[in-house]
Amino acid sequence: MSIVFDNVFEIHCENVVERSAIGRHAPVKSRNSGVFCATVSEVMTPQTGIPGIANAQQPQSPGEPSSARVTINDVARAAQVSVSTVSKVVNGRYGVAPATIAKVHQVISELGYETSLVASSLRSTRTNIIGILVAEFEPFSLGLLNGISATLRGTQYDLMAYAGNLSPEGHAGWERRSLSRLGGTLIDGAIIVTPTVEVPHSSVPVVAIDPHAGPEMPIAIDVDNHSGAYTATRHLLDLGHRRIGHIRGRGDLASAHLREQGYRQALEEAGVEFDGQLSHDGDYQHDAAVQAAHDLLDLPQPPTAIFAANDLSALAALQVAGERGLQVPGDLSIIGFDDIPAAAQSSPPLSTVRQPLHEMGAQAVNMLLGLLAGEDVRSPGHLPAVLVPRETTGPARTS
């Protein structure tokens, strides 16, 4: 198996058709115009003589798609034990002799038995599926997804993804499907990354991830906005800057306030008096940030550095600086917050402070697993944002 990336957005498949040593090449059916729509059938290779169970249907046309699934009954029969025993072996429960265990395992691998998740879910009332609700698949959820799926690997759980972008048909689809699943029968627990007002009637444990929670909202996992902003500002101060502008985030979001507070605290600790003129309105969006950057730079005594409440705003400021013929970081240092992918791609690459998305996802999973295990989970606290100095920050001019 080899995986080849064209950075992060190109994927290459070398070969998708079955090449396993045992079995044989799977038949590719319905192959019109170079299309690959195959129904690869499982080919069984019973090596012990279990009559009439695996090879009952083997028509002349090789490899019909069907082929009765191997059940626990088949295994039990072949191993000459009861289904209960097979179940015990499969689930590693106590009370079966070593010899029996070995035999059952052998038969299982010979028959290629795989336990039916559906059937076992029905009986055990756990589906071993956790759901994630995102508003949309975008870079933010993406980082989380990677963390979540990586953490889930190695556990018994699979990940069901619900995207609730409400573009075309309103949110009828989302509401009826995704949210109903929370109270439904399919998932054991959920991680929500959506700005929904209500999570109705959930009968399963839920963990919320949210970088921009409102002040009154209970939070599960988020980044330490305050200390991240502090770090960013401190970075600027350490480079000798004293007039440091700030482009704020959305005023109704807690993160924006926390980030501004971090900024002000850093200034204060450095003995730099806060100048209201230097903290300018923004809303985390591009346009407002452009305006803010202009206003900042139009000041009679403009800042030598800007801390923007998020990368998008920082990128906007970077663009404004370019338009004005300012050298970055020569004439103006800029630092953002989030470390979105585009931050590394700008020219010059943007200094910023990173949200540990992967880690946040991992923490969310761990919390959820704890809840599912009935443990008394506790919040990991705010996750640290780490400084990512790149090339938009440099020493203050000593003139």
Add this chain to the structure above:
Amino acid sequence: MSIVFDNVFEIHCENVVERSAIGRHAPVKSRNSGVFCATVSEVMTPQTGIPGIANAQQPQSPGEPSSARVTINDVARAAQVSVSTVSKVVNGRYGVAPATIAKVHQVISELGYETSLVASSLRSTRTNIIGILVAEFEPFSLGLLNGISATLRGTQYDLMAYAGNLSPEGHAGWERRSLSRLGGTLIDGAIIVTPTVEVPHSSVPVVAIDPHAGPEMPIAIDVDNHSGAYTATRHLLDLGHRRIGHIRGRGDLASAHLREQGYRQALEEAGVEFDGQLSHDGDYQHDAAVQAAHDLLDLPQPPTAIFAANDLSALAALQVAGERGLQVPGDLSIIGFDDIPAAAQSSPPLSTVRQPLHEMGAQAVNMLLGLLAGEDVRSPGHLPAVLVPRETTGPARTS
């Protein structure tokens, strides 16, 4: 419900706790240090007098998390019909009197019954889940995911996501979990976006999405690499460029060849003779592209425009141009391929040719649904790449 984005990477939650009018505020349990880990219990409000079914357990402490799930039996009993009838009503099958249907529906909504997907899957041998296998959650799969999940909405299917990045523990996890699911019992069909060599023993229909398939590989869905490259090159030609460089993609990938062929065909049709010096090695990666760009620009007669086989390479070229003090597009026009998110963020924003990821995802779903319905699906052919002219391409200097 309100959704607020800080562009595409910030999500804001206003309130996650239940606020439904019926029922009551759900209890938030385990609330240490501002954490939100709630088990919101479904509160039933039986309005007809169905004795002893919904309110059996109602301890003094309000809202215990549990509460026996209401099953089809409960509904049947309450509606005074048989379970078969309820089943028929739920599944809209023929043979139930209108009055009965109404009654059952009423009871269902009163009791808040939701069919157990697990149980119905067991009997009907369909799980109504389709799986997607991605190598990693990155921008490419992201676009697909959006298309896929949007298309899936409105169908009966849910989406199970498997990421197979093989970072930490090798690919043991991926192999044993994700791929085994293909032959397993959980999903009805799969869309694979992974560079795996083997898809072993799949007993379900599979559709492959792949932008960079090797020449011999059967393909389900991909973009028209040839015509996309043709379009990009043509764009440059239309702007008056005649010396057009090309930074190639990975030599072992079909897409790279197709893109180069498209480039050469456009030149040919415009009566511009192909100059081998102008087509330079690359591998879709940043570093090689930087080298290629330098080589191209070091030519005694350097190109006035460059078509890079992907955006990453184009961005690299853009950076090289900047380092060399070249104005883009004044001195040099650049166009890429893919339209990755970073393309819109560069300065100046990168002209490129877009892969219709959303559409590709939708097509994949439609093909898969067709296969699942037993239809004779056929490939939609290569999807068109569309020109996205931004600001890195301009008229050729007439000197």
Add this chain to the structure above:
DNA sequence: CAGGTCATGTCAATCGTTTTCGATAACGTT
């Protein structure tokens, strides 16, 4: 009015597991 059709419903088997509980045999103890 006997027999047939149609519209409605119900019965009971079934899907593949898990899990409780009892049966059996082997063994060690007095």
Add this chain to the structure above:
DNA sequence: AACGTTATCGAAAACGATTGACATGACCTG
């Protein structure tokens, strides 16, 4: 030698739905 303990295993009842076969009237036809 009789009895109590273990260790091992199987029988059978769930789990919650689907489904085809059948039952029951009502209604129609000739």
